[in-house]
Amino acid sequence: MKTQIIISISLAFLLLNIPKTLSLSPAAAPAKPPPSSPAPAAQVAVTPGPLDVAKILDKAGRFTVFLRLLKSTQEDVELYQQLNETHNGATVFAPSDGAFSGLKAGTLNSLSDGDKSELVKYHIVPFFISSAQFQTVSNPVRTQAGSGGRLSMNITTDVTGSSVNISTGIVNTTISGTVYADSRLAIYQVDKVLLPLDVFTPRPPPPAPAPAPAPEKAGKKGGGAESPAVPKSDKSGAVRRIGRRQDLVILVLGVGWIATAVL
Ligand SMILES: *[C@@H]1O[C@H](CO)[C@@H](O)[C@H](O)[C@H]1NC(C)=O
Ligand SMILES: *[C@@H]1O[C@H](CO)[C@@H](O)[C@H](O)[C@H]1NC(C)=O
Ligand SMILES: *[C@@H]1O[C@H](CO)[C@@H](O)[C@H](O)[C@H]1NC(C)=O
Ligand SMILES: *[C@@H]1O[C@H](CO)[C@@H](O)[C@H](O)[C@H]1NC(C)=O
Numbered sequence: 001m002k003t004q005i006i007i008s009i010s011l012a013f014l015l016l017n018i019p020k021t022l023s024l025s026p027a028a029a030p031a032k033p034p035p036s037s038p039a040p041a042a043q044v045a046v047t048p049g050p051l052d053v054a055k056i057l058d059k060a061g062r063f064t065v066f067l068r069l070l071k072s073t074q075e076d077v078e079l080y081q082q083l084n085e086t087h088n089g090a091t092v093f094a095p096s097d098g099a100f101s102g103l104k105a106g107t108l109n110s111l112s113d114g115d116k117s118e119l120v121k122y123h124i125v126p127f128f129i130s131s132a133q134f135q136t137v138s139n140p141v142r143t144q145a146g147s148g149g150r151l152s153m154n155i156t157t158d159v160t161g162s163s164v165n166i167s168t169g170i171v172n173t174t175i176s177g178t179v180y181a182d183s184r185l186a187i188y189q190v191d192k193v194l195l196p197l198d199v200f201t202p203r204p205p206p207p208a209p210a211p212a213p214a215p216e217k218a219g220k221k222g223g224g225a226e227s228p229a230v231p232k233s234d235k236s237g238a239v240r241r242i243g244r245r246q247d248l249v250i251l252v253l254g255v256g257w258i259a260t261a262v263l
Helices: 002-016 018-023 038-043 053-060 064-072 075-085 097-101 113-122 215-219 234-262
Strands: 090-095 154-157 164-167 172-181 185-190
Touching (some): 053 172, 053 185, 064 097, 064 113, 075 113
Parallel strands (some): 090 185
Antiparallel strands (some): 154 164, 172 185
């Protein structure tokens, strides 16, 4: 990061001083990046400002499956915008490639696109948790996928705070390392895929549909908030539910955030 800033500044300086620089001997040209860091130099043009989780994971190298899922579900874009546009930050529990190879064969392939998306979002907490804050985090912890017992997780630490356990209700694991941390984004490595109850246990049956014999109901699309019990189809119902869930999460998080700030 520092290198990038230095390079950017040097470039700007160089542009502003072209006549002066040209009159200097070529050996004095200041803008050559150190030869030891070709990769950061290549990134300068791509990521000038906001935090790019995909790029960080890509650089770390051992998260290729998770990275592929992040991209295929476009959660990388959502996270990128969220980090740029809000001040809550984010916490990512990134399962290593080894974590994915530990899954039962065919687990990922058996998931619908919606479930894949939920699985990825489940690995993201929509606010920043530093490693010290794990000791005081209040359970259950909501995720980007939502709140409630089926979409949140429990995070516990031992007395010294040095070991952090995560329980999803299906999987127990321990954070095995910090991939990245600043003051608003933390990426921790986990060596098991965090399987949410909501995807990997049978979903409760949807609310019984109201007896609806009237055919003119078909024209009433988007019946609005007053008719949540008659989802037109599974899909739109799910989308509506997720939408509301996120509103709630944001509200609750906001309150939680303020509470944390006050304490
Ligand atoms: C970040 O957000 C600002 C507005 O808050 C916007 O102008 C800018 O384009 C965003 N940057 C990226 C890279 O999305
Ligand atoms: C965390 O998990 C490890 C291994 O499963 C276990 O030995 C330890 O007691 C757990 N600690 C907490 C605080 O749950
Ligand atoms: C979290 O802990 C609470 C209280 O111990 C428990 O009721 C709940 O089932 C746990 N949830 C998960 C996802 O482990
Ligand atoms: C996870 O740990 C809890 C206690 O912390 C235990 O009750 C539960 O059986 C464990 N689940 C698995 C799948 O190991």
